[in-house]
Amino acid sequence: MTNSQFTPGVAPGRLSPERYAANFQDVAPPLTAHAAAVAADRCYFCHDAPCATACPTTIDIPLFIRQIATGTPEAAAKTIFSQNILGGMCARVCPTETLCEGACVRMEAEGKPVEIGLLQRFATDTLLEKQGHPFTAGAPTGHSVAVVGGGPAGLACAHRLALKGHKVTIYEAKPKLGGLDEYGIAAYKAPEDFAAREVAWLLQVGGIEVVTNWALGRAGDGTLDDLLGRHDAVFLGIGLSGVNALSLPGGELATPATEFIAALRQADDLATLPVGRKVVVIGGGMTAVDAAVQAKLLGAETSTIVYRRAQAEMPASVHEQEHAATHGVRIICNAAPVAIHAVAGGLEVEFARTETGGAGLRMLDDTFRLKADQVLSAIGQTLGALPEGVKTAGPKIGTDGAGRTSLARVWAGGDCAPAGEDLTVNAVAQGRDAAEDIHSFLMGA
Amino acid sequence: MADLRSNFIGIKSPNPFWLASAPPTDKEYNVRRAYEAGWGGVVWKTLGAEGPPVVNVSGPRYGVIYGGDRRVMGINNIELITDRPLEVNLREIKSVKRDYPDRALVVSLMVPCDEESWKAILAHVEDTGADGVELNFGCPHGMAERGMGSAVGQVPEYIEMVTRWVKQYSRMPCIVKLTPNVTSILPPALAAKRGGADAVSLINTVKSVTSVNLDDFCPEPMIDGKGTHGGYCGPAVKPIALNMVGEIARYAETRGLPISGIGGVTTWRDAAEFLAMGAGNVQVCTAAMTYGFKVVQEMISGLSDYMDRKGFTSVEEIVGRAVPNFSEWQHLNLNHVTKAVIDQEDCIKCGRCYAACEDTSHQAIAMGEDRTFTVKDEECVACNLCVDVCPVDCISMKTLPLGTVDPRTGRKVAPYANWTTHPNNPGSSNYTCGITAAE
Incomplete structure (x- = not known):
């Protein structure tokens, strides 16, 4: 280790191997069997439970917790997976404090919810460790469906279609399935290659063919028309492949945070990843937090999130903000980037103070500069190029409630489609529900 | 001490x-x-x-x-x-x-x-x-x-x-x-x-x-x-x-x-x-x-x-x-009427009272759109099960004063009377063989 946290510029290997390992271990360690039993005991088994209502995939939470409490975690896992086949990942990445746990009646009673996320992880881990897949593909219907995009929406859609007996082909542009679970979320949320292990387990259902490094519309791969020619229906789970660019002088000096995170997720050795001594992240969402925290964990001396609006408006949850703060990330609010300047020995990001008034965000004359060796921009992702004929609704693909697009035999779901926050759990719900609708359509119901 | x-x-x-x-x-x-x-x-x-x-x-x-x-x-x-x-x-x-x-x-x-x-x-x-x-x-x-x-x-x-x-x-x-x-x-x-x-x-x-x-x-x-x-x-x-x-x-x-x-x-x-x-x-x-x-x-x-x-x-x-x-059942006051009351301030909306009453008792609790649970006095027999299953003890039994009408029976709350004198009790001198005055 020749470099340290104080090495100027952008450098790899700032930490010892032990430090990297410790920094990127499981952020929320799993419950032991005893801890799970104690946690499960706290569930009141509510009628028409608010937690289940708050879950985008409507997992029967009181039932699965009761199954854990009675010593049958595999049955609990089956309860979870029957609604949400990515229940293992969701247990790790869901913002439970705003979903199930936020709705737990124990919040009202004593401000401490039942640890639903950790219990879900306990149940799903138990089943996954046994390597068995609890579902089998249905009897073949003779229909075939193309699923474009192997992220959470596509995987959920493919699995549900397989259960119904349809032949499914997943077309994925990247080398691996998993989408943001594989490339996008912070490493410490799903360590030990969990995303890939979950995908492999999911595919055990059978009846799903996988084509990777295949991008829709790319020469040599295929078009939507090709897919419609080969398959009876197409599901688009193509996510948001573009990023909003920083349109300001020097904007090109910033790196998209998504690229930084993807490289980190795919790195075999974290010590090879260069990271700035001083890192500035522009944005206020989950991606900004994931990037800023991981920059710090990679050995950045300072990591600062700068968000243009007030802290209360940050898209990152309070839990995420606290997570950033406890890892030494500084959060500056009400400051909008004006320019990135290349100066001797690095960069300087110039910000203008902002004020939220009646007419929206107003930039003030008051400016300041932050020194930076690395600037990451996390100001939102956008739809990539769409096949001809697919209509948009605002920034997303337009769909009806069942996920049908403007084109016949084409459905869409996940981050590329509207409704709800861009969360894994929402993508799963949309993929699953689209599969149900595709099934009804194909079977003539 | x-x-x-x-x-x-x-x-x-x-x-x-x-x-x-x-x-x-x-x-x-x-x-x-x-x-x-x-x-x-x-x-x-x-x-x-x-x-x-x-x-x-x-x-x-x-x-x-x-x-x-x-x-x-x-x-x-x-x-x-x-x-x-x-x-x-x-x-x-x-x-x-x-x-x-x-x-x-x-x-x-x-x-x-x-x-x-x-x-x-x-x-x-x-x-x-x-x-x-x-x-x-x-x-x-x-x-x-x-x-x-x-x-x-x-x-x-x-x-x-x-x-x-x-x-x-x-x-x-x-x-x-x-x-x-x-x-x-x-x-x-x-x-x-x-x-x-x-x-x-x-x-x-x-x-x-x-x-x-x-x-x-x-x-x-x-x-x-x-x-x-x-x-x-x-x-x-x-x-x-x-x-x-x-x-x-x-x-x-x-x-x-x-x-x-x-x-x-x-x-x-x-x-x-x-x-x-x-x-x-x-x-x-x-x-x-x-x-x-x-x-x-x-x-x-x-x-x-x-x-x-x-x-x-x-x-x-x-x-x-x-x-x-510590009485025998027959001496309990059959005219004593109570009704469950849910304290909405303390209720955490778990719905256990509702499930217990709806599934196993007298369908005397209503569940509102916003998960507000209220007692239907006209159905409540005062069994106390809702009180028993409430995890936060926010349900109590209120006694109807003498002379007020019990919405369940339509009858006024009468003074103390027990089974020994009840008209339905074959052993009571008031026994009516189940025939009421109107018949």
């Missing part, structure tokens, strides 16, 4: 909390620790006759019923009486009593059902300086197969006969410990009284099997592939014990017979309830076995605070206070 001193049938102790005859009181070492922790008295684990002692199993001796978070709700035990030589126990009893003269020390006895056996053991016990004896007519396991324990306690004539021998051959106060494994507790209590018992203690353990091993298909505790019934104790049996204590306390012919209350006493509150139902003191086992001897300190402070709050200056003032209100 209230005065907790207790005088139970002439046996004095600094507080009314005694350890029951059971595994915790089998040895000098344990009993000394108990006294040091603050227990007012101890009933030494049951002694048997002279000669080779009984033998206990060395497989598991206890089974258990858990509540949430593995809280022990009930223990089932198959341990027999002391398996240590009689002379060792007697020597230890003498030594302990000498060192703790202010504490109660009663010796539990179980010997074969013949006069000579009882005569012989009593002489030995008197030599120890113990304060009294307790006749173990209660244990339902093991010893009962040999004609002792509950085998005696289930035959009132035997109870009377043995009690008479004990009073004949000893000057020591005599407590008769009763088994709950009978259809009515009154004949055994009466028999003890006729035999001259100074007091009864109850309940001994309830015949039970706590669990079944589902791999070996064997009742538990499992000893080398076999299980046997045991005696059940702990918080789970408290309701059975309170009823039996209360029955003896209110029944005309047993009223006034001193009672040592036993059965699931875990906190000061349990103890106070036993006292109010007619017990002169209480005996504890499972709470000590679960948490250790220190639990008595909470019992002492809790009972003391309660007495101070209520203005009671002696334990005797609590004894039997609830007995006049």
